Amino acid sequence: MKKVEIKPGVYWVGGVDWDIRNFHGYLTPRGTTYNAYLIIDEKIVLVDTVKHYLFDEMLARIKEIIDPSKIDYILSNHVEMDHSGSISRMLEIAPEAKVITSVQGERGLRRHYKKNWDFHVVKSGDSLDIGKRKLVFVHTPMVHWPDSMLTYIEIDKLLLPNDAFGQHIGGSERFDDQIEWGILKEEAAKYYANIVLPYGKQVQKAIAALGGLDIDMIGPSHGIIWRSYIPRILDEYVKWAANATENKALIVYDTMWGSTEKIAYSLREGLEEAGVPVTMRSLNTNQISDIITDLLTSKLILIGSPTLNNGYLPSMGAFLTYIKGLKPINRTGFAFGSFGWGGQAVGEIEKVMEVLGWELPVKGINLKYIPDDDELLATKGVGNDLAKLICREE
Numbered sequence: 139m140k141k142v143e144i145k146p147g148v149y150w151v152g153g154v155d156w157d158i159r160n161f162h163g164y165l166t167p168r169g170t171t172y173n174a175y176l177i178i179d180e181k182i183v184l185v186d187t188v189k190h191y192l193f194d195e196m197l198a199r200i201k202e203i204i205d206p207s208k209i210d211y212i213l214s215n216h217v218e219m220d221h222s223g224s225i226s227r228m229l230e231i232a233p234e235a236k237v238i239t240s241v242q243g244e245r246g247l248r249r250h251y252k253k254n255w256d257f258h259v260v261k262s263g264d265s266l267d268i269g270k271r272k273l274v275f276v277h278t279p280m281v282h283w284p285d286s287m288l289t290y291i292e293i294d295k296l297l298l299p300n301d302a303f304g305q306h307i308g309g310s311e312r313f314d315d316q317i318e319w320g321i322l323k324e325e326a327a328k329y330y331a332n333i334v335l336p337y338g339k340q341v342q343k344a345i346a347a348l349g350g351l352d353i354d355m356i357g358p359s360h361g362i363i364w365r366s367y368i369p370r371i372l373d374e375y376v377k378w379a380a381n382a383t384e385n386k387a388l389i390v391y392d393t394m395w396g397s398t399e400k401i402a403y404s405l406r407e408g409l410e411e412a413g414v415p416v417t418m419r420s421l422n423t424n425q426i427s428d429i430i431t432d433l434l435t436s437k438l439i440l441i442g443s444p445t446l447n448n449g450y451l452p453s454m455g456a457f458l459t460y461i462k463g464l465k466p467i468n469r470t471g472f473a474f475g476s477f478g479w480g481g482q483a484v485g486e487i488e489k490v491m492e493v494l495g496w497e498l499p500v501k502g503i504n505l506k507y508i509p510d511d512d513e514l515l516a517t518k519g520v521g522n523d524l525a526k527l528i529c530r531e532e
């Protein structure tokens with residue numbers, strides 16, 4: 139695949155990671171891209187780079203356009219190594235290039251690479267004239283690292299926000315209108331849920347900062363470039379950042395001998411009977427980074443585990459640890475499980491829900507050994523009650 143001119147004089151020169159399936163614990167069934175952009179003006183600017191093993195691919199694309207030694211600036215919008223991992227090698231080829239980055243970016247790059255590069259440090263609101271273009275830098279701390287920054291080019295109406303608006307989609311398509319909206323939304327939601335979810339307030343600030351800008355293209359650092367669906371993806375980000383949810387339920391559970399699963403299915407019956415759509419996710423067959431996508435827009439979260447060794451199952455421990463870190467708020471929770479003796483799992487799950495600040499309007503269900511028909515009928519009734527509760531909150 140060749141370089142792609144996304145605006146006159148602005149090129150995508152990134153790398154496609156076709157085969158990556160696990161991005162630090164986040165499953166990426168479609169692979170991903172690391173998007174670097176080359177701006178040709180009186181000064182030549184490379185915006186971000188690629189993971190170290192795709193350096194040659196990026197370099198080949200740059201060579202189609204210019205002699206890479208002529209690069210004047212390497213702009214690092216974000217320190218994480220999927221974007222900074224090729225700066226060192228790029229500087230070996232363009233040793234005179236300055237590295238533009240934020241204050242936190244300089245600190246982070248020094249800690250990562252132990253090099254005394256020629257840094258050009260910018261603050262939020264600073265700009266840099268590179269010829270007919272002016273690059274404007276806006277610091278977006280914690281979207282999703284302290285150093286994160288976006289770059290705006292008014293003359294091109296182009297926003298380069300690094301990880302924000304990204305999606306892990308690796309392929310030959312470069313633009314949003316080359317892929318179905320449903321796939322884009324799913325991957326952008328998964329990306330938001332797994333990477334950006336804890337930072338809703340910071341995302342809201344970043345979106346507010348974009349309010350006055352004339353933008354007709356957004357080039358994130360992963361996946362496709364937005365040009366046709368900008369209002370749609372902005373709408374989704376506004377909802378996700380506000381932790382806005384729909385009246386639907388997510389049941390996440392694991393089971394040892396099938397009792398907790400029976401409870402899960404009875405709850406589902408009760409919820410569905412009352413008109414609430416339900417997504418069922420067994421931790422035995424679903425990975426946590428996929429389940430978080432379901433959680434992103436679900437109002438009612440039901441979590442179930444049998445008791446094992448005075449607590450919940452280890453698979454549930456991994457899931458609860460993950461959601462404690464991602465901090466989804468404004469949810470209604472409900473815990474359930476089965477036990478032989480002890481029976482601590484349900485209470486331990488409720489404690490995590492309380493830490494997250496979720497509403498717990500109904501006491502959890504905790505059944506000994508194997509539920510009988512009456513208990514399952516009562517469980518179905520609890521599902522029915524929960525459905526009515528979340529619908530009444532509307």
Ligand code: FEO
Pocket residue numbers: 216218219220221282301359360
């Ligand atoms: Fe795509 Fe935060 O790196």
